[in-house]
Amino acid sequence: MIFAGVDVGGTNIKIGLVDESGKIIISSSFKTGSERPFEEVAEDIIVNLHALCSKAEVNFKQLGGIGIGIPGTVDTAKGKVVAAANIGWYDVDIADYLSTATGLKCVVGNDANCAALGEYKYANAKGYRNIVFITLGTGIGSGIVIDGKLFSGMGSAGAEAGHLTLVYDGEPCNCGNKGCWERYASATALINQTRKAAEEAPNSILGRLVASEGKINGKTAFIAKEKGCPVASQVVEQYLQYIGAGLISLGNILHPEAFVIGGGISHEGEHIFQPIQAQLDEYLEKSGFLPRIDVVKASLGNSAGLLGAASLVMQ
């Protein structure tokens, strides 16, 4: 049976047809146009799905269903988007709308949760029964899979690992709290930490790199560190400590078999995974008798959301 996966982003919507083994048969993407009423966006989704079916010679009416990932708070049980600020959807019955319009079963979920499910089912996380998926991006997104099923708390309001407190009374966060993990361990946080270090040490390799490039991104500190810059080394080391500290905190609550890390930063590969794994191993050994938690790289990249959305409706 073939299923449709829809990954709604602030800028683009990715859609695809996926078989039960997780193979993407065909996919495409189009602009979200989130300034429009949600019905127009929903109609675009339907039109584009029909187009994919036609190209792939799949009978639309025989699809197993449509799974949709949304960047916001979703009440999966009610098939409802509670609040998705990036696309301006509040209290939107997307699953109901699409299933009325198409006659197909529709299931909606949070995008990070969908990505977690995608990684769990089709990628690195295969073989684990319990994983926590973490994306280090603008903020920190997360998805929890327990015994092969998404767990997202009451009203799907949980699994917000980015808002674990890391520093009591620390940096203010958009969520209204202070010291949230994502203020220290997201890609945005790394960029801020890099900027601060470069400003404080303008003559360091890092300082000169930033001055010559005129911009900072998540790679800047890693590049300067590679060039032997002790200032950049310290930025990276502290940043990885922040990541590891949050994982230890999360591990004490959930103790999954693996943390699956995605987002741009994860492309730094062993430079980041080895120290984080070492920090976690050291803690678990000190605590005694606790099973190891693997720290692995997410491997589906941009397809995780789409695959996860499709697998929402397979469940």
Next chain:
Amino acid sequence: MIFAGVDVGGTNIKIGLVDESGKIIISSSFKTGSERPFEEVAEDIIVNLHALCSKAEVNFKQLGGIGIGIPGTVDTAKGKVVAAANIGWYDVDIADYLSTATGLKCVVGNDANCAALGEYKYANAKGYRNIVFITLGTGIGSGIVIDGKLFSGMGSAGAEAGHLTLVYDGEPCNCGNKGCWERYASATALINQTRKAAEEAPNSILGRLVASEGKINGKTAFIAKEKGCPVASQVVEQYLQYIGAGLISLGNILHPEAFVIGGGISHEGEHIFQPIQAQLDEYLEKSGFLPRIDVVKASLGNSAGLLGAASLVMQ
């Protein structure tokens, strides 16, 4: 059907016969004597259960099973105590031992998890599908019930909310990490905070109370606060903030319907529940659209562990 519940503590073992409705038919307790080999303790459990059956005129062989709660890390799937430092049990096949000796089904679990299950099934938490049970004692114990089932992570090594990081690089904890929640929000932490405040302000009502009583416990600060002591007020206020901050952090991960709070401190009642609930409500309202999380007092007291242990084997 009648089930046996066994709540193994560092000092005493409580045992009881429980019916399916959660009524304790009969119970007793005896010294753990944890310096003995575990087999002797296990034999004591069996002898005492036979005695209870005889007194209650219940046929031992027709018991539905034995559920056992242990103060330590338990691998419930394997029926094994991984490590219980307080009673000196390491790598102990207690479920296997008891079921071989009695012919009954035996299930073993962590004691805080058993208490969580007891509260979930038989007390205040009734009606909620997802709860986090927290005891504020020497440390902070916790148990997570998701959809009516205990969740304790891989190898039952999760649900250790006491070791959530609250203060990055903060006070050292026995677990090897720094800044764990229980260093700030356990009864032990409150006692330390009370002592420090009394030493710094020996002429305050709190300082004089401590000097006259010659000892400090979890009630001292609350008593001085009642007498109008501003120093004690500040201790209590800060302490409740620490509790609330940890609950917010946990809420972001699990978003249960309720936090059920037990331990001696919970007897302070509305003095503590009202401010903590207000702190949590304020945060969830600021974040927008998030469902409320109730903060309620645990109500089974000393029986929660026994009832929960019995319900382990009913599952």
